[in-house]
Amino acid sequence: MGFEKVDEILENYAYKHDALIGILQDVQRLENYLPQETLQYIGRELEVPLSRVYYIATFYKSFSLEPRGRHIVKVCLGTACHLNGAVQNLEQVERVLSIREGETTEDRMFSLETVNCVGTCALAPVTMVGEDYYGAVTPGRVEKILSAYSTGSGSAEDGKD
Amino acid sequence: MMVTLTIDGQIIHVERHTPIIEAAKQLGISIPTLCHHEGLQPFGSCRLCIVEAFRGNRSKLVTSCNYPAEEGLTVLTASDRVLETRKMVMELLLARCPDVPGIRRLAEKMGVEAVGFKKKGDQWCILCGLCVRACEQMVGVSAISFASRGIEREVKTPFGMESDVCIGCGTCTYICPTGCIEMTGDPGPPGHRVMDMGDLALGSCSNNHDCETCDIDQGFLDKMKRAIESVRL
Numbered sequence: 001m002g003f004e005k006v007d008e009i010l011e012n013y014a015y016k017h018d019a020l021i022g023i024l025q026d027v028q029r030l031e032n033y034l035p036q037e038t039l040q041y042i043g044r045e046l047e048v049p050l051s052r053v054y055y056i057a058t059f060y061k062s063f064s065l066e067p068r069g070r071h072i073v074k075v076c077l078g079t080a081c082h083l084n085g086a087v088q089n090l091e092q093v094e095r096v097l098s099i100r101e102g103e104t105t106e107d108r109m110f111s112l113e114t115v116n117c118v119g120t121c122a123l124a125p126v127t128m129v130g131e132d133y134y135g136a137v138t139p140g141r142v143e144k145i146l147s148a149y150s151t152g153s154g155s156a157e158d159g160k161d
Numbered sequence: 162m163m164v165t166l167t168i169d170g171q172i173i174h175v176e177r178h179t180p181i182i183e184a185a186k187q188l189g190i191s192i193p194t195l196c197h198h199e200g201l202q203p204f205g206s207c208r209l210c211i212v213e214a215f216r217g218n219r220s221k222l223v224t225s226c227n228y229p230a231e232e233g234l235t236v237l238t239a240s241d242r243v244l245e246t247r248k249m250v251m252e253l254l255l256a257r258c259p260d261v262p263g264i265r266r267l268a269e270k271m272g273v274e275a276v277g278f279k280k281k282g283d284q285w286c287i288l289c290g291l292c293v294r295a296c297e298q299m300v301g302v303s304a305i306s307f308a309s310r311g312i313e314r315e316v317k318t319p320f321g322m323e324s325d326v327c328i329g330c331g332t333c334t335y336i337c338p339t340g341c342i343e344m345t346g347d348p349g350p351p352g353h354r355v356m357d358m359g360d361l362a363l364g365s366c367s368n369n370h371d372c373e374t375c376d377i378d379q380g381f382l383d384k385m386k387r388a389i390e391s392v393r394l
Contacts (some may be wrong), residue, residue: 036320049303049326054319058308 081125087119092139196289203227285341292333363383
């Protein structure tokens, strides 16, 4: 892969050292993770030691150094969601995608994560796919929600909140 | 600008923003620390150097290695509150690395024997950051850094791979207060050095010490090792 898009991002931030976190966030959006070569490239271009780039990339939980799927499924297991049956939803997602929490499907479409709150407790139990929120999720709705993404059309379902 | 502060009842004039630990040193008061080095930026990670700083009637516990001297500040380096808290810090350090001679000696000196915490076992690294800072600020290559966070925090080369910027100088080995970074010879080319720290393996000189002016050989390695052992606490 070329680094044209990375160059573009670096350009946007005017190659500023103090924008490193913002740069990494934008770069991660390209492939949903931070490939090693890309981090090395960023260090070289910014003239920041690679160890510093690595330090920041491993410090924040929102950065991933492992490849992740195109869509990140986040099942909220916060208090409100937990009480409303989020665990059953999680198990259903695991069944539908045949992966466990923290894993990525073989076709690199989905990664499954659990989070502890997404700030929308009124919609509990909440599941996020990418940037989309789904409230009052039941195990029965899980497959329908996910299938809309696996067919590639992006977000979906009338019940989207 | 000079300021006047009181440390343990003694008055001293120092440049404003001098770290308290340095001011205390000028008065001959020693404050225990594991992560402070006058040649490096303060970091405040070992927490052993805590002192009680008073402003009026209020006091708070601060790390003296990175607390700046201000006009009218009053400091107690060995009040009951300080000693009690420092003992707790020592206990935690001892629980983390029960086998490090330097830590054990320091604990003994402070009267810490029994550890009330679950022993963590075989670690030697206390994450003081001296090696990381020395590599960045003294050597200027930044071959190592912290990685991850929380209980997973460790000192590492990027991606845990052999570093291509490490010059094999051994500063990290020298400055480490617990001796967890070892410098060893390598079966490879003569003078090829490797730093070992658990999974941390730093590479050698990028030119295999092949430059004309380089006279590093095995004798140098042994000498360096002896020197390091003699200064280790």
